[in-house]
Amino acid sequence: MMLQATLSTLVPAARRESLAAAVRVRTSCRAFANAPTPQEVAALAYHAGRYALPGAFLTLLDVPEDAFTNITGCRKAAAVCLQGDSWLHRLNAGAIGEAFVLEATAMGLGTCWVGGSFRREALKSRIPQGMSLLCVIAVGRPCIPLTPPPTRPRMSPEQLCRGRWRQWPEELIRAATLVQQAPSGMNQQPWTLEVTPNGEFAVQSPVASALDAGIAILHAELALITPHTWRFSDAPDAPLAVAQPRG
Numbered sequence: 001m002m003l004q005a006t007l008s009t010l011v012p013a014a015r016r017e018s019l020a021a022a023v024r025v026r027t028s029c030r031a032f033a034n035a036p037t038p039q040e041v042a043a044l045a046y047h048a049g050r051y052a053l054p055g056a057f058l059t060l061l062d063v064p065e066d067a068f069t070n071i072t073g074c075r076k077a078a079a080v081c082l083q084g085d086s087w088l089h090r091l092n093a094g095a096i097g098e099a100f101v102l103e104a105t106a107m108g109l110g111t112c113w114v115g116g117s118f119r120r121e122a123l124k125s126r127i128p129q130g131m132s133l134l135c136v137i138a139v140g141r142p143c144i145p146l147t148p149p150p151t152r153p154r155m156s157p158e159q160l161c162r163g164r165w166r167q168w169p170e171e172l173i174r175a176a177t178l179v180q181q182a183p184s185g186m187n188q189q190p191w192t193l194e195v196t197p198n199g200e201f202a203v204q205s206p207v208a209s210a211l212d213a214g215i216a217i218l219h220a221e222l223a224l225i226t227p228h229t230w231r232f233s234d235a236p237d238a239p240l241a242v243a244q245p246r247g
C-alpha cells in the first residue's frame with residue numbers, strides 16, 4: 001500500500017473549476033488547423049513543466065507532419081515520459097497528462113492522447129535523457145472549435161458506480177460524473193467506482209490499465225473538495241486507488 005499526498009495538491013484550487021468546465025467540451029481532436037501561437041506555446045510549456053508527479057514528466061515537442069498515422073495538421077505534442085517504469089509511475093503519468101489536456105482545452109485548444117497511432121521512432125530521440133516515452137498528447141488549434149459533444153459513448157452511472165450511488169454525497173456524485181466523461185485508450189473505460197463503508201471514494205481498475213486509471217483519478221480529483229490523501233495498492237483484492245478523507 002502506498003500513500004501519496006502530492007496528487008491531491010497537483011491541481012491548484014483556483015484551477016479546479018476551469019478544468020472541470022473543460023471536461024465538458026474535451027473530445028479527442030484528430031484534425032488540427034494550426035499549431036498553437038507562440039503565447040499559447042509558452043503557456044503550454046508552463047503547464048507541461050508544472051504538472052509533474054513522482055516518475056512522470058511532460059515535455060513539449062515540435063513534431064514532424066507525419067508523426068501521427070491518423071491525425072492531420074498537428075505540429076506540437078506533449079511527450080508523456082517515465083523515469084523508471086512502475087504501475088504507480090504510469091498512474092501518475094495519466095494524472096499529469098490529463099491535467100495538461102484540460103489546461104489546453106481551457107485555452108480552446110484541441111488535444112488527443114495517442115498511445116499507439118504515432119511513429120514512436122521519430123519522437124523517441126527528442127525526449128530528455130534517462131526517460132522513456134510512454135505516449136504523446138497531440139495539441140493545437142482544432143479545425144472545429146470546441147463545443148460539448150451532443151452524446152458520449154460511455155458507461156451508464158449504473159455500470160460505472162457500484163452500490164447505491166444515488167445516495168452518495170453530492171461531492172462524490174460529481175466526482176463520478178467527471179470520471180464518466182474521462183478519455184481512455186480505445187474508450188475501454190477500465191474502471192468502476194465505489195464508496196467504502198468508511199466513506200472513502202475508491203477507484204477499481206486493473207493494474208495493467210494504470211495510465212487510464214490516472215486519467216480517471218485526475219477527473220475525480222477536480223470534484224473532491226474534502227481534504228484527502230490518495231492511497232494506492234496493486235493487491236488483487238484491493239481497489240487500485242482510494243481517496244481517504246483526512247483527519
Ligand SMILES: Cc1cc2nc3c(=O)[nH]c(=O)nc-3n(C[C@H](O)[C@H](O)[C@H](O)COP(=O)(O)O)c2cc1C
Binds near residue numbers: 184185
Ligand atoms: C491512454 C490513451 C491512449 C490513446 N491512444 C490513442 C491512439 O493511439 N490513437 C487515437 O486515435 N486515439 C487514442 N486515444 C483516444 C481515445 O480513443 C479516446 O479518448 C476515446 O475513444 C474516447 O473518446 P473522446 O476522447 O473523444 O472522449 C487514446 C486515449 C487514451 C486515454
